[in-house]
Amino acid sequence: MKSDYKEWLSQNREICQVPGCMKASEQFCHSQKQRPYGGGMGQKPTDLGAVMECQPHHYKEHNVGFFEVWETRHQRDLVVLRNLAEYAEYLDPGVDLIADVMQSALNIVEEL
Numbered sequence: 001m002k003s004d005y006k007e008w009l010s011q012n013r014e015i016c017q018v019p020g021c022m023k024a025s026e027q028f029c030h031s032q033k034q035r036p037y038g039g040g041m042g043q044k045p046t047d048l049g050a051v052m053e054c055q056p057h058h059y060k061e062h063n064v065g066f067f068e069v070w071e072t073r074h075q076r077d078l079v080v081l082r083n084l085a086e087y088a089e090y091l092d093p094g095v096d097l098i099a100d101v102m103q104s105a106l107n108i109v110e111e112l
Contacts, residue, residue: 025052
């Protein structure tokens with residue numbers, strides 16, 4: 001499933017997913033090696049926590065810092081949740097998860 005998700009994401013996200021950026025997405029970008037996306041020293045994070053970024057944002061995230069690209073971890077998490085909800089609909093077209101997942105995510109963020 002992971003490689004299928006990576007292929008689906010690459011084909012369905014033509015624009016960088018960093019809010020406000022309209023450049024073409026060129027890079028499959030894994031999350032930082034922190035929870036909830038797994039990983040750790042010497043371990044690659046799961047593809048399921050990845051987003052598509054343009055090359056400048058990917059470079060900046062790796063070389064300048066995560067928070068120079070994303071305002072908060074929650075901002076990126078919402079993008080990841082939307083990707084996963086749309087992928088679930090792709091796998092099972094009868095499922096309508098986007099609204100439910102996004103509303104749940106927004107409720108969580110508002111409580112923080």
